[in-house]
Amino acid sequence: MQQNEPINESILSDAVRQDLKKERIDHMTYLPGMEVLDSDIGQQVLTRTSSYNYHCYTEADVRRALSHENRTLDDFGALLSPAALPLLEEIAQAARRETRKHFGNSVCMFTPLYIANYCENYCIYCGFNCHNKIHRAQLNAEQIEKEMEAIASTGLQEILILTGESRSKSTVAYIGEACKIARKYFKVIGLEVYPMNSNEYAYLHECGADYVTVFQETYNSHKYETLHLQGHKRIFPYRLNAQERALKGGMRGVGFGALLGLDDFRKDAFATGCHAWLLQRKYPHAEIAFSCPRLRPIINNDKINPMDVHEPQLLQVVMAYRLLMPFASITVSTRECARVRDNLVSIAATKISAGVSTGIGGHSDEISEKGDDQFEISDERSVGQVFHDLQAHGLQPVMNDYVYV
């Protein structure tokens, strides 16, 4: 089962090195209860990604991609290639034009709300992983309401509800209750929770959620296997098909993200774009969103870093997403600092979080039992500060951009 994939050294603690030697279940075999879709999208993504060779592109290919009005996956491949790096300024100008054309100067604001950090997975780079000794907590309905009340009082109208991936602790019914409470305070509700079956997504849609984001982390299934050692998340294809199940469940939109720094970021970004592009062709009504997270330090491992994904590479990825799918929403999280985020929204990103806590109970002073953070954030600005800074950049903060009907 074990592969010889080299792992980002900064992730590897002594304990993780020991655990990597242990026997693990097959990551490509569905577990009982997991819905199997009759869909070839996942396979198409993997096939196209495996034949993506970013070294074969030249400056001329990148310029050709820029000149196209409607860009192909091959254009996208060129824009992600090393040949595009010297052309970042020209790409930025093109990306900005597309962003303005589709979104004007509007930038949506939201905040994530972590309601539980219990997790059954062992993802060796994540602060919530089940073996990491952190303080665990789960908010009850009353506490969720307090947190949401506190967030709504800042003026936000969009919320992203997150949990650690524990189906037994954070059941579908529990997440549904959180959505129902959120409906009282917010106009737009997104979810970033464990992948589930389409009927469960349908239930959560009924409860008020209309956007589902699932990070594939890496699309390299061999690497994936060495990073996710235990738990449901280990089952690679079940995660890969989560967005399609969410759309079948009636969700309005789906979000995609590779955690940049886990594997070859160009391949992972290509796969992410490819995944979104193929799904949008199959489900033309689906709204598409990209997240562009880079690896961050966690509690008990402050060395973790995204290796070769420096700021220019991050910018390259964000802009390539924009040029492939000019209409897609692109989020920059507080994994990045204020300077990077403010500039990314000036060029290509269209959604930004504010007043962020990645721990449990971080918004309301009335909650004493707090849980530890998923990762360290780099931008601690409040909602008011982000609102003001967007305006200072000539951008229009938008609090809600959807009517739940």
Place this chain on the structure above:
Amino acid sequence: MNMLQDDRLTIGGHSFTSRFILGSGKYSLELIQAAIEKAGAQMVTLALRRANEGGLANILDYIPKSVTLLPNTSGARNADEAIRIARLARELGCGDFIKIEVIHDSKYLLPDNYETIKATEVLAKEGFVVMPYMYPDLNAARDFVQAGAACIMPLGAPIGTNKGLCTKDFIQILIDEIDLPIIVDAGIGRPSQACEAMEMGAAAVMANTAIATAGDIPTMAAAFRQAIEAGRKAYLSGLGRTLEKGASASSPLTGFLRE
């Protein structure tokens, strides 16, 4: 000038002297009032999904009370959602005008005529002044008339593209054949294109992105106003004919009849 002063656009029993419908999205809320003033617009669209009553950055707080609100149903993917959004708009006090947008395609944002017709039928019966955004198709336009639409709003080009009158010939057919105001919506990127639509006989032009993405928003709004007025004046004056092929023969072929 008298010709223009007496010239009014009537939609659903309401009368307007301006033939420029201005969008309010994609630019800073603080600029909306100045843009409306420079545009001379009497009707302004707003996406109901952007309304944030009592909250931060509520677009409704920035649109002057003197203009007619034209809420749109953007975000609706089918007739049912459009109907529900329209009713919400009315509950929020946005009046009886509703621009129906039903879009089932997140890439090109092309309107779904079939679903839009269904929504038009229901909402017109409920007393709404229904202004449907549509793909310029004559058969669909006739169905919109039957369904009770107050006007027809065909797209000039895909929304937000600023490409102008890509569908010119088909819009002309609607202008020629449909007895409702034809308002060109979406795709108009320059004042000259707005002027051309008006010369063709369009009843009005709706624009947003062209103004929102301009360097100087109020000045571009003013430029559109002038272009639309010029185009209307030209239409009312009766344009001189253009010969597509050949020249006008100095010795007519039928001259022998008079010999």
